[in-house]
Amino acid sequence: MSAINSGANAPKILIVGGGYAGFYTAFKLEKHLKQGEAEVTLVDPLPYLTYQPFLPEVVAGSIEARHVVTSHRRHLRKTNIVSGKVTNVDHKTKTATIEVAGLAPYKMQYDQIVVTAGAVSRTFPIPGVADHAIGLKTIEEAVEIRNRIMTNLDKAANLPAGAARDRLLTFVVVGGGFAGIETFAEMRSLVSYLLRYYPTISFADTHFHLIEAMGRIMPEVAQDTSEWVIANLDKRGAKIHLNTQLQSAENGKIELSTGESFESDVIVWTAGVMAHPFVRNTDLPLDERGRITAKATLQVVEGEKVIVDAWTAGDVSAVPDLSGGGVGGFCVPNAQHAVRQAKLLAKNIVATLRNQTIEEYLHKNLGAVAGLGIGVGVYQYKKLAIKGVIAWFMHRGYHGLAMPMWERKIRVVSGWIWNFLLRRDIVAISATKEPRLAFETFASRPKA
Secondary structure, three states: OOHHHOOOOOOEEEEEOOOHHHHHHHHHHHHHOOOOOOEEEEEEOOOEEEOHHHHHHHHHOOOOHHHHEEEHHHHOOOOEEEEOEEEEEEOOOOEEEEEOOOOOOEEEEOOEEEEOOOEEEOOOOOOOHHHHEEOOOOHHHHHHHHHHHHHHHHHHOOOOOOHHHHHHOEEEEEOOOHHHHHHHHHHHHHHHHHHHHOOOOOHHHOEEEEEOOOOOOOOOOOHHHHHHHHHHHHHOOEEEEOOOOEEEOHHHEEEEOOOOEEEOOEEEEOOOEEEOHHHHHEOOOEOOOOOEEEOOOOEEEEOOEEEEEEEEOHHHEEOEOOOOOOEOOEOOOOHHHHHHHHHHHHHHHHHHHOOOOOOOOOOOOOOEEEEOOOOOEEEEEOOEEEEOHHHHHHHHHHHHHHOOOHHHHHHHHHHHHHHHHHOOOOOOOHHHHOOOHHHHHHOOOOOO
């Protein structure tokens, strides 16, 4: 008898969120639990996890969008999958409120809860950002950015020189962390490649701007490595504005603290993340940044007091970094920590069910690697820095192996091979936003 069909008296484990941490917790629980030992339920609005490190390559068309998402139902065969949202948690009564489309909200009783709700884009009240910018936390956002870039080139190719054309050919990224720099570089790489198909658009006609409020980019790497990245992108026609704040993006008009101003139809926001706001609707303890406070064992804690039967991991949590390499003493929000925390979390849950000893999470950073467009990358581990094509292969090698599930790894790697042999696919299918438009426009209607 599988965990999903366990008896009525079996402990019920509720996992909130199906990203890296939630998916891997469920996946490993399926491996470790004996038949009938517990019933596991995973709740997430989406039916898949997204491998976010590959989103910049989806923007660039180097990876097919469907290949960077992993189906819950295909790979979690013994877990109850609920395509909905947990809107409230009352841990004192061990009750969660769940909303599913088409149903009235209902309550679920649980014995143990795992909160792995992840993170969302963190923005500031800058005029125009909420209305005109787009984040890069989801596969849907990556596809939309790619579609916008390619659609803008199609439009600009038919326009004379002027403000309207310049706006279409100006691309902006806000935020100089890893996600921002990788996205910025891949966007530049994509447009540079596409120009061969647009004889009316020259390289000088395209404009790329990255806006970073701090005095440097990519704080995870050494200063000289970050300066190399800036110089490399500058040679490729991509300008980075350091010590610069975005003051307004109203109606697509970019106004910077330096006094510079220009217009853009593609404004990508990558300036930070925050714990999913859902956690405010729980009675679990939070830190000043809205993250669930945790021990290194991944148990939820309030001060020194362990909240029994409550666990957390990933971007939504404040987990102490025992290696000493974390920011402020905590594990940084990245896939490397989320996956490894989840694997330990599953072991610890099983250990508690069996009255065994649980372990603390300890993982030393393996270094930082970034892809900056075809053939360009950087890798940093302590004082070791590797730049250029070797680092680019290291980036693809590491993330190709880190991609969840072998069938996904094979799809991604085979896609890279086909792209090398056949070159990039340059088709944008922006009509998916209004899929019924053509049918509706020409459909016959009853006469009045």
